[in-house]
Amino acid sequence: MAVSWRSWLANEGVKHLCLLIWLSMNVLLFWKTFLLYNQGPEYYYLHQMLGLGLCLSRASASVLNLNCSLILLPMCRTLLAYLRGSQKVPSRRTRRLLDKSRTFHITCGVTICIFSGVHVAAHLVNALSFSVNYREDFVELNAARYREEDPRKLLFTTVPGLTGVCMVLVLFLMITASTYAIRVSNYDIFWYTHNLFFVFYMLLMLHVSGDDWKPYKLRRLYFIWVCRDIQSFRWFADLLCVLYNKFWQENRPDYVNIQLYLSQTDGIQKIIGEKYQALNSRLFIGRPRWKLLFDEIAKCNRGKTVGVFCCGPNSISKTLHKLSNRNNSYGTRFEYNKESFS
Amino acid sequence: MGQIEWAMWANEQALASGLILITGGIVATAGQFTQWYLGAYSIGAGILICLLEYPRGKRSKGSTMERCGQKYLTRVVKLFGPLTRNYYIRAFLHLGLAVPAGFLLATILGTACLAIASGIYLLAAIRGEQWSPIEPKPKERPQIGGTIKQPPSNPPPRPPAEAHKKPSEEEAAGVPTGGPQENPMPVNDEVV
Numbered sequence: 001m002a003v004s005w006r007s008w009l010a011n012e013g014v015k016h017l018c019l020l021i022w023l024s025m026n027v028l029l030f031w032k033t034f035l036l037y038n039q040g041p042e043y044y045y046l047h048q049m050l051g052l053g054l055c056l057s058r059a060s061a062s063v064l065n066l067n068c069s070l071i072l073l074p075m076c077r078t079l080l081a082y083l084r085g086s087q088k089v090p091s092r093r094t095r096r097l098l099d100k101s102r103t104f105h106i107t108c109g110v111t112i113c114i115f116s117g118v119h120v121a122a123h124l125v126n127a128l129s130f131s132v133n134y135r136e137d138f139v140e141l142n143a144a145r146y147r148e149e150d151p152r153k154l155l156f157t158t159v160p161g162l163t164g165v166c167m168v169l170v171l172f173l174m175i176t177a178s179t180y181a182i183r184v185s186n187y188d189i190f191w192y193t194h195n196l197f198f199v200f201y202m203l204l205m206l207h208v209s210g211d212d213w214k215p216y217k218l219r220r221l222y223f224i225w226v227c228r229d230i231q232s233f234r235w236f237a238d239l240l241c242v243l244y245n246k247f248w249q250e251n252r253p254d255y256v257n258i259q260l261y262l263s264q265t266d267g268i269q270k271i272i273g274e275k276y277q278a279l280n281s282r283l284f285i286g287r288p289r290w291k292l293l294f295d296e297i298a299k300c301n302r303g304k305t306v307g308v309f310c311c312g313p314n315s316i317s318k319t320l321h322k323l324s325n326r327n328n329s330y331g332t333r334f335e336y337n338k339e340s341f342s
Numbered sequence: 343m344g345q346i347e348w349a350m351w352a353n354e355q356a357l358a359s360g361l362i363l364i365t366g367g368i369v370a371t372a373g374q375f376t377q378w379y380l381g382a383y384s385i386g387a388g389i390l391i392c393l394l395e396y397p398r399g400k401r402s403k404g405s406t407m408e409r410c411g412q413k414y415l416t417r418v419v420k421l422f423g424p425l426t427r428n429y430y431i432r433a434f435l436h437l438g439l440a441v442p443a444g445f446l447l448a449t450i451l452g453t454a455c456l457a458i459a460s461g462i463y464l465l466a467a468i469r470g471e472q473w474s475p476i477e478p479k480p481k482e483r484p485q486i487g488g489t490i491k492q493p494p495s496n497p498p499p500r501p502p503a504e505a506h507k508k509p510s511e512e513e514a515a516g517v518p519t520g521g522p523q524e525n526p527m528p529v530n531d532e533v534v
Contacts, residue, residue: 121369124448128375151447165451172362172455176354181398181407189351 014097019107022070026063026111034059050129057122060115067115068204071108072197074101113175120168127151127161163207170200219304220254222297224288226261226316230270233260237276244278258282294323298332305333311340347401349429349466349473355459356436357395363388363443363452370448380446387439388452394419394426399473408476416475427474429467436460 037043037055047054074080080098131151155161176182177193223240227233240258247255260283270280297306310320317338324336363384370381397416400406419426426432437460444453 117365120451121365121448124369125373127447128373152450155447155450165454168451169454169458172355172358172458176358177351179354182351182354184407185350185401185404186346188346189348 010093011096014093015100018097018104022104022107025066029062029066030059033062050126053122053125053129057119057126060119060122063115064112064119067108067111068201071105071112074105074108109175109178113171116168116171120164123164124151124155127154130154159209160207163203167200167203167207170196170203174200219301220257222257222259222293224259224261224293226263226288226312228262228264230262230265233279237273237279240279241275259284259288261286261288263287290319290323294326294334295328298328298330298334301332302330303332305335308334308336310336310338345403347466347471348462348469349399349471350401352429352459352462352466353395353398355455355462356391356432359436359440359452359456359459360388360391360395362455363391363449366443366446366449366452370446373448375446375448377446380442381448384443384446384449384452387443391436391439391456394432397475400476402471406476412476413478419473420475427472429463429471429473432473433460433463433467436463 034055037047037058043054080101084095084098128151131154155165173193174196177189183190225233225236243256244258247253258279260279262283262285265285270276270283308320308324310317317340321336321338324334367381367384367386367388370384371378375381393415396409397412397419398406398409424431436456440453440456440460443449443456
């Protein structure tokens with residue numbers, strides 16, 4: 001039977017176009033993310049440790065992200081009914097497209113299945129790589145806490161690991177109950193298990209936030225200390241010197257940026273002692289110029305999130321709090337945290 | 343909940359778990375994880391489970407959808423008699439098969455899924471369900487003339503006696519004619 005092109009376009013055209021757009025979005029996301037982790041300089045060390053597993057797990061994660069966002073939309077029946085009946089959707093073509101909503105839901109579901117498999121397999125290999133390739137130099141990068149840490153422990157004692165396992169089990173229950181044979185014979189099983197989607201989304205929220213386990217990936221610490229007289233610095237001076245020397249030894253001299261301020265003084269004073277030379281060269285007279293400091297930090301950390309931790313009297317706290325909320329032209333975000341012991 | 347056939351769901355789960363075990367086993371042996379022999383075990387166990395679970399059991403009410411080509415495996419599974427019919431045995435078999443795979447990271451999810459399937463099979467067994475094979479229906483040979491037994495004893499139905507009245511009387515009475523259909527408009531059979 002010969003196909004009439006006009007009929008085919010009317011019946012299948014828009015549907016295939018939407019499918020093509022969706023497919024292109026998925027391919028693009030996967031490809032871009034894969035390349036980012038394969039070649040991005042900021043992931044160089046992580047990539048050395050994990051290899052292909054890193055790229056596959058992250059690329060599949062971004063595809064999963066897209067499909068988990070889309071999959072609920074075709075099931076908003078009230079919204080669909082409203083669109084179908086309203087004046088906003090006059091054309092028959094669009095109405096016919098809305099009829100395909102359940103098929104689209106199933107397509108996204110199958111995609112989630114497949115890419116969950118890829119994601120889980122890649123992360124299992126990653127867990128093993130983290131454990132085997134543990135090095136003392138890259139402690140912050142490694143999810144493992146010591147060499148040859150049992151990767152099963154990594155799976156069950158980290159937030160992403162545990163939520164991931166639970167999500168796989170929920171997905172398993174939902175998918176096995178969604179086959180055509182079960183829907184046709186025991187619709188109840190399908191209906192009740194499919195309502196587990198709520199649990200799945202709660203776990204998903206926790207799963208992605210688990211990566212912020214260490215909320216501020218520490219690149220540099222600015223340590224600013226304001227005291228009234230010179231003697232107040234003495235009880236901390238030794239510790240600061242030890243830290244300073246340690247970072248010099250590790251070839252990271254600028255990891256901690258120490259600034260000591262002497263707020264009330266008549267003239268130049270110094271901390272007595274030869275070994276405090278490093279601190280003396282970082283001693284300033286007068287109060288810190290907070291605005292300039294924030295500007296400098298913002299400029300050096302464009303687009304990043306900087307944690308501000310204040311321990312002190314209310315006057316300083318108010319200033320820092322205001323400055324943390326202020327807009328800057330570098331796109332840097334300041335998150336303000338306060339603690340006080342008085 | 344009374345009418346739910348749990349065995350059917352358990353069957354889907356066990357089949358899926360078998361596939362997950364095979365996949366995990368392949369990842370383990372190919373990636374050369376330590377204890378990779380457990381990965382090889384997973385592949386074997388997974389294949390066994392898939393073969394056992396592929397033929398779907400018959401539903402107690404209504405017709406059952408067969409899986410494609412399942413009749414060959416149905417014959418094999420039927421041979422084991424009560425071993426495969428009884429769901430208690432299946433439940434404990436799956437639980438037993440699942441345990442060794444739980445020691446390896448790559449297959450641990452397969453263990454969890456198979457354990458869930460085992461639990462649902464136990465539930466099915468408690469509710470008295472059991473596996474029965476789907477037998478192919480014997481083909482009925484159409485017998486020519488088999489339904490013709492005797493000639494009809496009654497004449498065909500005739501229109502009622504009112505049809506013999508004059509048409510004008512009927513229109514006055516408002517009774518519809520019992521005769522053949524009279525179309526208000528002429529109808530043509532147009533073939534384009």
